[in-house]
């Protein structure tokens with residue numbers, strides 16, 4: 513009988529360090545898409561708070577530490593890193609194997625991302641726990657700032673290799689820049 | 695070009711898909727005559743000035759929005775969620 517070996521989306525690709533950024537894979541235990549039914553968002557938020565101590569995030573925001581809820585579009589959020597509690601007021605879909613998550617961290621992280629996405633990533637605009645759906649190169653992504661110089665980029669699993677390639681190439685470009693001497 | 699998504703804020707044009715004039719929101723009644731349906735499906739104004747059209751925030755929040763803009767000045771005047779527009 514065949515034995516199937518589980519591999520992570522970025523297996524064999526990460527981690528790697530390029531110049532002043534580190535790329536590493538994030539592998540949460542579970543990812544669940546939560547889409548509250550009409551008029552149920554407050555009740556769903558209360559239920560999440562009671563079960564996990566985090567609220568349903570407002571647009572463009574992430575909530576929670578450890579387990580997190582990341583807004584992922586109109587009327588939906590991704591619960592990352594925890595089993596999903598019973599939420600009668602929402603549609604909950606297990607997407608654990610659907611996503612690849614890459615953490616990019618380091619002094620040049622925002623500079624690298626700025627080469628790939630049209631988002632305004634200035635630290636005073638895109639703050640800690642801010643999140644956005646946008647594009648990175650040609651790919652639709654979810655991008656969340658998780659630290660002073662740290663971001664998490666999510667893409668559909670099938671795009672993991674392209675994501676790593678795009679980030680690597682951009683990081684190399686930033687690392688190879690020769691700062692003009694004064 | 696940046697469009698002001700009511701959910702996401704000012705975003706780059708490449709995140710959006712352009713659908714067309716917002717007149718498609720005004721669907722004729724099922725029993726309307728052929729002229730009304732012909733106009734709805736095929737006839738579009740080509741306004742010089744303020745216009746309203748539908749955009750889909752495809753690579754963003756996934757919402758349909760109605761953008762008001764000026765075809766003479768290229769000024770973008772505002773946007774609202776289709777969800778909140780009475781049919």
Ligand SMILES: [Zn+2]
Pocket residue numbers: 699700701702703751754755756757
């Ligand atoms: Zn949007």
